[in-house]
Amino acid sequence: MIYTILYGFTIGAILYFISIGLSLTFGTMRVINFAHTLTYSLGVYMLVTFVGLLKGSFIPASILAIAVVIPVSYVIERFIIRRLYGESVDYTFIATFAVTLIGVDSIKWIWGVLPQPMSDPLGVYMTLGRFTFPLYRIIIVIVAVVLFFALELFFRKTIVGKIVVAALEDEEGVRCLGVSVTKYFSLVFVLGSALAALGGVLYAPISSIHPYMGLSILLLAFAVVIVGGMGNLRGTFISAFTLGMVMSLTARYWSQGAETMVFIVMAIVLIFKPIDI
């Protein structure tokens, strides 16, 4: 049972990393960013490449991978999403989906379709009484919690964070104050994408790596964002861990039903709390 809880926390942490970007981009730009799949998988594939190049040193490789994702996500924001501000949500959805198609096809082109191998970079187990935990999973959870507080601090204390929070509330109002909102939006977008890449990088060693890996996790992240409320950072945190727990608890009793259960929870939430976009 204690393993189930740990597993739930790990999944929750990964979902949290990926959902923040979605939640933020939606809250500020009113854009459903399907290209998140791409930044996530790109981060993972870059990690695989850099780990190969750097002969197995995980942390520099992951930093480099995230560094590669940042300019790519800026390009996506600058040339695709910025052109679609204020348009119907459908168009941005289709456009970002098209970006994902292009990106996934490029990944298939460069790295091939076959799943890539990747092992636990630590391989250290922690013994606590009768139980042994893989240390790596615990580190993931700790990183998520630290990130949550760091983001809270960022959005409450720094001026950039305050502007973003204000734009989440009322974009027009912030614009009226003479703040160039677009600049902050692209910052938010890049931040979200980098966090998605971080999630991918951390999740890669304990999951399978293939070109379509982003899609299933992105669906889960969308469920997290819908349950937690679009543009609501704390809600995203809570719902990510709740849904992660739902997944691992379901998986314990009915292993194939884990992902389905998340969508059922999402449907129930939508029945009681419909979202108007």
Add this chain to the structure above:
Amino acid sequence: METSKREDSDHSAEFDAETKPESFKGREWIDLLVIGGGFLLLVPILSTHRVTDFMIFCIFAMSFDLMYGYMGRLSFGHLLYLGTGAYCCGLFIKYVSGNPWLAIFVGIVSAAMLGMLLGPIIVRTTGACFALINLAFNQVGFFLVLSPLKTITNGEDGFGVHASSFAFFNPASKASMYFFVFFCLLLVFYILKRITFSPFGIMIRSIKEDENRVRFLGYNTYFHKWVTFALAAAIAGLAGTLTALNYNYVNPNVMDVHSNVGVVFACLIGGAGTLYGAIVGSLAYMLISNFLPIYIQRWEMFLGITMLLIIFRFRKGIWGYVVEYLEKRRQLREPIKEIA
């Protein structure tokens, strides 16, 4: 429904300008002739089996267009209903009886039932949320047939569908299948044409324009959206049953989440919001997806780039530009007529 004529004035004027009901009156037969003739002409160019496939996709694209083009709700999980139709039809033939008519009926009814069941949840949402919740349900359906229902659906491998011949319709014969799908296509086109030009159709188009306004006028928009959703699901179910009968085979790929992009692309390239657009677009998409991979390996990338181009430059789609061109021609000709 006669009250819908009493819409507020600028809106009804807008719709009259857009739909021109008087110029379409009695022209359904011409439309049917044009489409029928077109698909008959395609047979010698492509193979019969391929054209049947194209027509099934056209039926599916029209049901999608009813929701996206007319009601303005983009769904990224419409294949769920196609898959439901295909699976229910296939399972009926496998376990109950080989009668193709009954199987088609069962397929349509089950897809419509699923649409009615999920509809109340789904139609509450709009915009991207609508797309996502459909996507999620599609994923759930895909997963359900893939593993929990493995004992009856045979999981990833799928199962064969061998319907017997009954009352002029023999799914095993290619020609019979072709003509059956042909008439299904014409029937669906006719029904949708009637529906979209009826007061109900005007209502769902008003919902696309501005749902709040329609609600202020006292209409129950949820009910209309729900009916449209169930209708689209039923037609998608029909397309599913035809797919199952055409391939004699069902596997989870019929409701693969990734394939949804195809129908969205078809509607965009053809021009969303017109039935002709859906048909032209699905023809274009089927031609691309059938023949392009032979020449270019990276056809998904091509699809993505084309989608971006449509979104940024050519939003009206092929049919939209054809209509615009015809309109220009007409306007050029009219003053000459007056002088004469």
